[in-house]
Amino acid sequence: MSSSSLVADPVATGLEGYVGFDTITQQIEKKLLKRGFHFNVMVVGQSGLGKSTLVNTIFASHLIESKARLNADEPPRQTTEIETVSHLVEENGVRLRLNIVDTPGYGDQVNNENCWEPIIKYIKDQHSAYLRKELTATRDRYIQDSRIHCCLFFIQPTGHALKPIDIVVLKKLSEVVNVVPVIAKSDSLTIEERAAFKQRIKAELIFHNIKLYPYESDEDDEQEQALNESIRELLPFAIVGSERNVVIDGKAVRGRKNRYGIINVENEEHCEFIYLRNFLTRTHLQDLIETTAQIHYEAFRSKQLLAIKESTSVNSHPASGATSQSTLPQSPNQMTSPNSMLSPGSSHGMSSSAMGSPAQSNQ
């Protein structure tokens, strides 16, 4: 059935007087201001790369603590842990609920195989929780969004190339979340080394087909496309973080004081922190949230629903059982398999109660 028979194509009509529907933007703004915004950021990287410091620098406040192992008696972590902190920050009447997810223990062990699994699982769990809330019959008017909108991936400033573990994890992460790679502690690279390193990283990303944010979109106009292009040129951001102030020319700025010089974090010639901050907060904040909902969440959702459809057809057509088993989601974790999502263990009730068992409304 084509929509053209139901709704005619719009015809551009001129107005003879002022109507006033242009205030819809202000109405929306007022509504949104009342509601407040949600932004969830995840930081991924080896211990000691300055993740906590950078987050504190971007949001100009002490949000997360460094998870360093400062005591010789303390045993090192055995697995990647997920730690979330939540802060409510306000600026000019705009309230932002900021969730920061830290991943201490990632990449720190001798054997790092599958150290990325807890991270991928967490991201998918957030999608899964949101989907569940969406699918309940009586759902909240506004669902609390805990999906990760942006994942900052920290690269060690070796100056050579990406490590094998970086490539594996970047591949897996870029499929489920917006990944923004940064070169950590970039004050260990001279300008030439930095440029060469970035070239090398970009070549490797292209070679391994890793898709990073910002993504190409047909909806973007020229200005947005140009902006995205310039961001892509800059990736990965070479940053330096600092929570402490140093005095440069009588002014107190955030920076680091060495024995041979003073680094100003907010100086574009020293590092690219300003670009990253503007990118994250001033230009692409809304886009990150939207992309998470429109691209990653949708992809997850369609996979899940297709899998449910397959499994229900399995139950009604036992002959096709063998084939549908293989089309279940290929995700490495079986936690978000359709059976566990709705009601544990029972796929029989699915075709009837399908998407709305009231018992799930509290999940």
Add this chain to the structure above:
Amino acid sequence: MLSNDNDSSANGTASSIDVVRKKLLGYVGFANLPNQVHRKSVKKGFEFTAMVVGESGLGKSTLVNTLFNTALYPPKENTEPSNETVQTVEIQSITSDIEENGVKLRLTVVDTPGFGDFVNNEESWKPILDDIESRFDAYLEQENRVNRRKMVDNRIHACIYFIMATGHALKPLDIEFMRRLHTRVNLIPVIAKADTLTEEEVVAFKQRILADIQHHKIQIYQAPTYEYDDEETMAENKEIMSKIPFAVVGSDKEVEINGRRVRGRSYPWGLIEVDNEDHCDFVKLRQMLIRTHMEELKEFTNNILYENYRTEKLQAMGIQQDPSVFKEVNPVQKMEEERMAHEQKLSKMEAEMKTVFQAKVQEKEAKLKQSEEELYARHKEMKEALDRQRLELEEKRRRLESGRPMTPEKSKKKGFSFNK
């Protein structure tokens, strides 16, 4: 020329030699010995083998080039990204002969590419440990050869371990590696690319690293102190040792500062000079490794590390130490000893026989005594019986004399009884 101040009691046996100090009355000339050694060793040339271990990208090759002021390692070529990756830790060594002021040094640097670069780094220390031990084995084998004229020393004299400048503490991989190798090689930990750390961060980081090392009982290289060293050297040594682990920055390129050309790295916010002690500990590392402790490192490797390895290995092979092999054999003394042993044996036998004889004698004596006593007892018994009989007869006689009915035969009897 020697004056006998005191009686030399140096006529002891081979086992105890009394060393007597004598004063010289004039110049002899053996003070020239060090010069002779010096000339000979300069002619022979020196050799030194160092190993560098650390994750890729920590500046190992650059630091080696900086230390020896020569392009030992060529700059890393840019390889295209590919799916083929190294699967194991490799051992690569580069040897070069360098000369300075007539002194020749054969320098070998062993690199370990791949260490710490994999997703799974378990056992990545194993190829390195195997390499070190195989060098020990090769040396051991050379020592046991019949012809030992040409011995080549391939053993690793120092292992520079590169620690990533996180500012936190040691990583599990670092601890694992150092624990496995500290008994086989001189470990010198350095903090790589230390130009990212501020001064306070460096101090705190070093403290935490040392705390970790102590906690896991890792023995990093400690320069031995000698009592006969002069004050200046001891102070220098102490200062060097207090900076371990060295926070180093390497650079084989020159930059310009204030009109001078120095080795360093140029950033938009400043310039770090490699040879400036205020900027990093590179100078101290070079001093320790090359200028003051190179020979110490070699000696320690030879005398302690290698010997420990050798002892362990030979014991593991089941060879027991036989101390009698080392006693001196003097034939006359041996005969004397044998004779004495023989005499001792004879006297022992004699003593034995004496005691046996004594025992027998005593036994016999005891027996005889016993029979004597028996006889005596019997004699007494019989005497008593006799006495009793006599008394009885006397009684009868009295009775007879008082009773008178007795016939002359009875008086005969009487007389008869007297004769008894």
